[in-house]
Amino acid sequence: MIRALWFLLKVAVVIAAAIWLADRPGTVSVHWLGYAIEAPFWVALLVTLAALGIAALGYRLIRGLIRTPQRIRRHSRARRRERGYRALTQGMVAIAAGDAPTARKMARKADGLLNEPPLTMLLSAQAAQLQGDERAAKQYFQAMLERPETAFLGMRGLLTQAIKSGDRVEALTLARKARGLQPNTPWLLGTLYDLEAQSGDWAAAEGTLQQAIQAGAIPTEEGRRHRAVLLLERSFEAERRGRADSALSHAQAAHDMMPGFVPAAVRLARLQIAADRLKPAAKVVERAWRQSPHPELAEIYRSLVSSYDPLARVRLFQKLVRQAPDSAESHLAVAQAAIEAQLWGEARQHLNRAMEIGPTRRAFRLMAELDRSERHDEDAAKDWLAKAANAPEDPVWTCNSCGAVSHNWGGLCGHCGAFDSLTWKAPTVAVPVMEPTDIPPALARPATV
Ligand SMILES: [Zn+2]
Numbered sequence: 001m002i003r004a005l006w007f008l009l010k011v012a013v014v015i016a017a018a019i020w021l022a023d024r025p026g027t028v029s030v031h032w033l034g035y036a037i038e039a040p041f042w043v044a045l046l047v048t049l050a051a052l053g054i055a056a057l058g059y060r061l062i063r064g065l066i067r068t069p070q071r072i073r074r075h076s077r078a079r080r081r082e083r084g085y086r087a088l089t090q091g092m093v094a095i096a097a098g099d100a101p102t103a104r105k106m107a108r109k110a111d112g113l114l115n116e117p118p119l120t121m122l123l124s125a126q127a128a129q130l131q132g133d134e135r136a137a138k139q140y141f142q143a144m145l146e147r148p149e150t151a152f153l154g155m156r157g158l159l160t161q162a163i164k165s166g167d168r169v170e171a172l173t174l175a176r177k178a179r180g181l182q183p184n185t186p187w188l189l190g191t192l193y194d195l196e197a198q199s200g201d202w203a204a205a206e207g208t209l210q211q212a213i214q215a216g217a218i219p220t221e222e223g224r225r226h227r228a229v230l231l232l233e234r235s236f237e238a239e240r241r242g243r244a245d246s247a248l249s250h251a252q253a254a255h256d257m258m259p260g261f262v263p264a265a266v267r268l269a270r271l272q273i274a275a276d277r278l279k280p281a282a283k284v285v286e287r288a289w290r291q292s293p294h295p296e297l298a299e300i301y302r303s304l305v306s307s308y309d310p311l312a313r314v315r316l317f318q319k320l321v322r323q324a325p326d327s328a329e330s331h332l333a334v335a336q337a338a339i340e341a342q343l344w345g346e347a348r349q350h351l352n353r354a355m356e357i358g359p360t361r362r363a364f365r366l367m368a369e370l371d372r373s374e375r376h377d378e379d380a381a382k383d384w385l386a387k388a389a390n391a392p393e394d395p396v397w398t399c400n401s402c403g404a405v406s407h408n409w410g411g412l413c414g415h416c417g418a419f420d421s422l423t424w425k426a427p428t429v430a431v432p433v434m435e436p437t438d439i440p441p442a443l444a445r446p447a448t449v
Helices: 002-023 041-097 100-113 117-130 134-145 151-164 168-181 186-198 202-214 220-240 244-257 262-274 278-291 295-304 310-321 328-340 344-357 361-375 378-390
Strands: 027-032 035-040 396-399 422-425
Touching: 002 041, 027 041, 035 041, 041 100, 041 117, 100 117, 117 134, 117 151, 134 151, 151 168, 151 186, 168 186, 186 202, 186 220, 202 220, 220 244, 220 262, 244 262, 262 278, 262 295, 278 295, 278 310, 295 310, 295 328, 310 328, 328 344, 328 361, 344 361, 361 378
Parallel strands: none
Antiparallel strands: 027 035, 396 422
């Protein structure tokens, strides 16, 4: 409606102008180079307007012709970029699908078409890795270090390669450099903490652990346990250097942090016994027993009460066991003390209770010992020992990382070098046996960090 009105208005203006011109007739005469041209005014006006229109058209035509090569170049650049991004996308899809040859082909194509090294170098490195060409991947990662926008990604690639190849010294150097580039990256803090702990740099690991907890890379509760393990390792280190006070104070700090953590309680109680502080040592064992009844604690308790007569020893064990009456470990501990005190009925009652909670090889072996000692019944003892051979295995310190087992606890797995990986559990498969270490393999090599 509005457009129709607008059109009518324009027609009205043209008609008005034509009427206005018709009412005012006149002529225009031009004398030029001996020629004389005379025309009515409206004809002259039309000719002038037509000449202006032709000139404008000519100008646009010439300008279009001049700009054509530039347009062709721009169009071909846009097409190259489009093809480059398509190759990049196809390369990424190939990586996700695990198709290494296509990934590498697309990486090369994208590299040729796009002038975007940050994007294509990462794709090329990943494609090379997928094809198992770690050397080529390393070259790409190293090239990425040259550019500020890709340096961190390159560092991450090299760090992952170093960890994968087991080169912990190189990995630690790279992780520290990467922290210099991006100090608060959670995965990096978690990795750096692991590497520092595995290299035995306990003090540095403690600092990084704090940062990793704050950045959310390690949950708070898990972080507490890691701190306790680090403190225990510092305690072992202090002892090696002959600093008994420091060894004791670190063990005390670890135990205070996690009273139910068996290695901390065992370590503290042993150091206290060595310092002739028997009463505090007994308190440590009792406190830990409440949360984590454990044969190593029972063994320490046995040494603490060894000066008492057998009956008194049983009474003291009964007191200990009241801390955790529903644990098989508690009943096994009293049973053993009762066998030593020749309290056969008491021993049998606690062994039966331990069997009800969970029969293990140790419980069957104690039954055999009881029948042999009380009734001199060798046949019954043999039966129990046969049952022991088929019973579930007793728990041992087992590495969560490699599955190796050990009868002693340590902060580092002696088989794979993982930090804080030993947990007290029954082994489920055939596993290598190792002794944990607190001297990390990395320290045996020349220190480059
Ligand atoms: Zn291991």
